[in-house]
Amino acid sequence: MKARTTLLVCVAVAFLLGCGGDKKDPPDPQNQTCLVNEVPDFYFDSGPVSITYDANKRVAAIRQSSFNVFSFTYNATGRVTRFLAGISQFENLGAEEHTVTYDASGRIATINAIDNARTVTATPTYDAQNRITKISVVDPSGQRTYFKRMEYDAAGNVTKVFYAKNQETERLYAEYRYDDKKSPFLNQPAFQLIPLVSSLVDKSHYLSVNNPVQYKDFGYGYTATYQYSNDLPTETSLLLQQTGNPSIVNKQKVYKYDCQ
DSSP, rough: HHHHHHHHHHHHHHHHHOOOOOOOOOOOOSOOEEOOOOOOOOSTTTTEEEEEEEEOEEEEEETTTTTTHHHHHHHHSSOOOEEETTTTTSSSSSEEEEEEEEETTOEEEEEEEEEEEEEEEEEEEOTTTTOOOEEEEEOTSSOOOOEEEEEEEEEEEEEEEEETTTTOOOOOEEEEEEEEEEEEETTTTHHHHHHHHOOSSSTTGGGGSSSEEEEEEEEEEEEEEEEEEEEEEEHHHHHHHHTTTOOOEHHHOOOEEEEE
């Protein structure tokens, strides 16, 4: 936080010396409406995904390359009732079309997908603060039966993600650390559906209140560190050290926003 603040001050001073005028603070995206329009994919050699919004500033589609990764349908109350997920991705329940049901409190009750005439169901478990602490996926064929369990800090951020397939003992797959700034994904329920249907753990921060500053993936063996501008994530550095290989691969990936 101190490094990025110093950088912003230096840039502002250079601008004033070159152009003159009264000193004005740069606009703070935390006090504006900032919509993410491009996010990095954490696969090392894949391109970014772009986000489009409807007239109500809700996520309409998340696209990678020329095909839809996700597209969302909302009801009159603003809840996602149906979404399509690209079947080539890990982030689905084995089929393209997913339906979402809600309980009497308005929380997600189930997410269902029909794969070859069988229904695969994801069911979340909530704690007393209505945070999703576990997502259980049941596949009648057994191919996609697994659960993910999440632990939170006092601020409401996912800090640890455990994973177990079928009857295996759960293992710690990911850890997060956070700053104290509001996540740009916080008020977009479409993003929060993704970790509920994904067998991966790298999108779990979509359930968090704040921005991650570090993410460790123990399953794939890499660490992601985040850089920020005006308290919004702007760049991710992925450091991968493969098993048995002492060299470290570094990939830089960026976020883009539309702030109003």
